[in-house]
Every structure is written in structure tokens, then in C-alpha cells.
Amino acid sequence: MTAATPQETAPTDRRVSTRVGSISESATLAVDAKAKALKAAGRPVIGFGAGEPDFPTPDYIVEAAVEACRDPKNHRYTPAGGLPELKAAIAAKTLRDSGYEVEASQVLITNGGKQAIYEAFAAILDPGDEVIVPAPYWTTYPESIRLAGGVPVPVVADETTGYRVSVEQLEAARTDRTKVVLFVSPSNPTGAVYSREQVEAVGRWAVEHGLWVLTDEIYEHLVYGDAEFHSLPVVVPELRDKCVVVNGVAKTYAMTGWRVGWVVGPKDVVKAATNLQSHATSNVSNVAQRAALAAVSGELDAVAAMREAFDRRRKTIVRMLNEIEGVECPVPEGAFYAYPSVKGLLGKEIRGRRPATSVELAELILEEVEVAVVPGEAFGTPGYLRLSYALGDEDLAEGVGRMQKLLAEAR
Missing domain, CATH: 3.40.640.10 (Type I PLP-dependent aspartate aminotransferase-like (Major domain))
Incomplete structure (x- = not known):
């Protein structure tokens, strides 16, 4: 019999299990954390990342x-x-x-x-x-x-x-x-x-x-x-x-x-x-x-008031996103997210860069106009962005407005 080689007898040197090591970080929480860190550093970041109502608990x-x-x-x-x-x-x-x-x-x-x-x-x-x-x-x-x-x-x-x-x-x-x-x-x-x-x-x-x-x-x-x-x-x-x-x-x-x-x-x-x-x-x-x-x-009165605000914001964000050439945003009927296709923008030049993926486009938007969005890759469909409209009306209009001005430069 031949002796086993060191490679065959040595225990694995893997420090994290394959099962847990293969799990990806929550992309939505990662984007939200980055936006909050930038805001804490004094940057005027507007975050559309986390699905979190901006209202206080009743x-x-x-x-x-x-x-x-x-x-x-x-x-x-x-x-x-x-x-x-x-x-x-x-x-x-x-x-x-x-x-x-x-x-x-x-x-x-x-x-x-x-x-x-x-x-x-x-x-x-x-x-x-x-x-x-x-x-x-x-x-x-x-x-x-x-x-x-x-x-x-x-x-x-x-x-x-x-x-x-x-x-x-x-x-x-x-x-x-x-x-x-x-x-x-x-x-x-x-x-x-x-x-x-x-x-x-x-x-x-x-x-x-x-x-x-x-x-x-x-x-x-x-x-x-x-x-x-x-x-x-x-x-x-x-x-x-x-x-x-x-x-x-x-x-x-x-x-x-x-x-x-x-x-x-x-x-x-x-x-x-x-x-x-x-x-x-x-x-x-x-x-x-x-x-x-x-x-x-309890009663659902507070829920009704929040839903009314979300409905107003829903209409605003869909209108503003669809005003951007190369963006197609269906009208969401529930929850508090817009999920526009940005495939019409990929490959175009924006401020000297040509984002080829929605990940690269999301990075460009954050770096250039300090607006945090989540790329579609996180949700299994590249070529899209997710924006939560569970944030204040003024921030919503300001954030999408910044995106409008940036993406209007696409050539």
C-alpha cells in the first residue's frame, strides 16, 4: 500500500462552512447601510434601498x-x-x-x-x-x-x-x-x-x-x-x-x-x-x-393613513421615472416599490462611463448624484433597479430629480 499524501490526510483548512459561506449578504440592507454611513459622514445621500416605512410606529x-x-x-x-x-x-x-x-x-x-x-x-x-x-x-x-x-x-x-x-x-x-x-x-x-x-x-x-x-x-x-x-x-x-x-x-x-x-x-x-x-x-x-x-x-386607521401617503408617492415616482429616456416603469399595484427597467440606458455614456450592468449603473448613480438604489441583480433580474417609495415626499422628488438630471446626459 502506498502512503497517503499530505493533501489526502490533512483536515480542511476552510474557516467558514460551505453552507454558510455560500450565502450572499442582503443586497437591500447593504445598500441601506452604505447610504446611512454616507449620510452620517455629512453627505446628502437619499436612500431608496430599504423597504422601511418612514412613519413612526403608532x-x-x-x-x-x-x-x-x-x-x-x-x-x-x-x-x-x-x-x-x-x-x-x-x-x-x-x-x-x-x-x-x-x-x-x-x-x-x-x-x-x-x-x-x-x-x-x-x-x-x-x-x-x-x-x-x-x-x-x-x-x-x-x-x-x-x-x-x-x-x-x-x-x-x-x-x-x-x-x-x-x-x-x-x-x-x-x-x-x-x-x-x-x-x-x-x-x-x-x-x-x-x-x-x-x-x-x-x-x-x-x-x-x-x-x-x-x-x-x-x-x-x-x-x-x-x-x-x-x-x-x-x-x-x-x-x-x-x-x-x-x-x-x-x-x-x-x-x-x-x-x-x-x-x-x-x-x-x-x-x-x-x-x-x-x-x-x-x-x-x-x-x-x-x-x-x-x-x-387594534383598528387599521393608521394603516389607512400610511397607505394614502404611499399611493401618492407611488404615482409621483412612476411618473418621474417614466420621464427618463431609456427607463420603463410599470405602475406597481401594491407594496411600496417601483421596479423600472433600465436596459435602455446600459452601454450608453454617462459622465465618461458606460455602465454595462444595472450594478454599474447603481454605482454610478450613487457616486455622481448621491442617490442609493438597489440593482436588479439582487432580485434575480439584471437590467432593473428597485426603488422603495417608503420615504418622505420631498426626499423622493429630490432623489428622482437628481437621477433625471444625471441620466438625461446618457448618449
Whole structure:
């Protein structure tokens, strides 16, 4: 026998695991952090990067948190799956807002929507299972799928269809390894909202092929004009036993920093995800849970006021973006994002540079006019930019105005 070579016997010198090392940084948070760092340095940067309402959390929610801080019972561990009263309130809120009747035992309270998404995928997927992911997609979806051992399979829609995928596209992507289809309406990053007929078509296709559906409903209250939100398991009740809904307080109640989300689904899946959370993080902050209880149990007046402001800004940003030659921006029907195509600008000279990608164009915009936007590469579709219009009216007009002047120089 020949002796093993040092290369064969030496332990790996990899310092970070392949699984975690392959995960990309959140592009939206990275852009937001860069914009905030520049602002802190005194630069007049306007950031369109993060999907974060510029409104404060409503006072009655804050007061609930203040009272919770004073109560010693909130200083201790509570059930890993969430406060029983909050789980019951979310079940009631789900019925009120979407018509979906569930029990408190079908609810898991998580540390924000991101943990809800990861734990839901982790509870459903085995290694190698495929998840169909409509693109443009939010940056976290494919990374959560990979962390859970699954394989994301993008299905791309563009501005010609309002960024909505068809059942025919989904069917073309289905294989014998497909287990889950991701469904998001209203959508981040595009603001696309599916009609009831389109929701039903997707749901019935999933039922026909025995697929699970994970649906993210966090923008349920942010729809505009004639668009309407429709909850998939309500439209297609036959899907209930293979449907997981994720949601949270962040967008509806301007509570991004409070970190409270939830999973609603079949009891066995919710129990499995709860077991996972019991080892990962245990319970969500009790103070934040008490604040969320006040939010989901209260009226939606504050939400209506925010939606009115977002609708106004939506119209402004779409109009201003479409005034730029080489930019095509469909009208978003939900959420608070515009997702313009900038393919008509790529390769053109702008201040001595020729950006070939939307990444390079976003860098040029930040460096030349100090406006932060997120390139489409982060969402699986190069050639686009995402701009959140969840910022003040004056900043929005000033930021897009700077872009108009810069991009008018394209030759």
C-alpha cells in the first residue's frame, strides 16, 4: 500500500462552512447601510434601498410596549412558539383581514418575517427538494431555501406581464423534484398584485400536482387603485393542508425594528418549526410581542393613513421615472416599490462611463448624484433597479430629480 499524501490526510483548512459561506449578504440592507454611513459622514445621500416605512410606529403600540416593560412577567422566558394571547389574536386577525379561519395552534411567532420564511422552508424541505421561485424575487427567498437544503428554481417574469408569472411558466419549471412553489402578492420588489383569477389558477395548479405553497402576505394591506389582495388558501381551500402563510407587523404597522413575524400553517409543520425555533432563538422578545398584540388587535386607521401617503408617492415616482429616456416603469399595484427597467440606458455614456450592468449603473448613480438604489441583480433580474417609495415626499422628488438630471446626459 502506498502512503497517503499530505493533501489526502490533512483536515480542511476552510474557516467558514460551505453552507454558510455560500450565502450572499442582503443586497437591500447593504445598500441601506452604505447610504446611512454616507449620510452620517455629512453627505446628502437619499436612500431608496430599504423597504422601511418612514412613519413612526403608532403611539398606542408604543404605549403597549412601555407597559409591557414594567410588568415583571415579561422579563422571563415564555413559550418558544409565542405568547398564547398573541397567537390567538393573530388567528383572529387572519380571519378578519383575509377570511382565512385558523386556530391558535396553527400559529408560530417568529423573530421577524425572515425567520418565519427560513423556518417554514426548513420544516418542509429535504435536501435536494426544489422550490419554484417567481423572479424578480426578494433577496432572502433563495438564500433561505438553500440554507434549508432546498434548490431554488427561478421563473422569470418581466415588465411586459406586469411581473406576474403564468401557470404555463410554472409548469415548464416543474420537475419530479419540485416540492414547493413560492407565491407572493403583493410582491417585493415589483409591487405586482395577482388578480383573483390568477391566484386561483396558481392554487389549482399546485393542488393538481400535489405541491406545497409558501405564500408571503406581509404586504396584504398595501394595495392601490382597483387592485385587491386575495389570500391563496381562501381562494383555493383545497390547498389548506399544504399551504404555509408567512406574515408580520413590519410593513403594515411601521414596525420593521420590532422584529415580530409569524407562520400560519398545518399543525404538524408549525409544531416542527416551533421545535426548530426552541433551539435557535427560543421566544421572541416579550415586549415586542406585547406591542404586536396591540397592533394586530387594534383598528387599521393608521394603516389607512400610511397607505394614502404611499399611493401618492407611488404615482409621483412612476411618473418621474417614466420621464427618463431609456427607463420603463410599470405602475406597481401594491407594496411600496417601483421596479423600472433600465436596459435602455446600459452601454450608453454617462459622465465618461458606460455602465454595462444595472450594478454599474447603481454605482454610478450613487457616486455622481448621491442617490442609493438597489440593482436588479439582487432580485434575480439584471437590467432593473428597485426603488422603495417608503420615504418622505420631498426626499423622493429630490432623489428622482437628481437621477433625471444625471441620466438625461446618457448618449
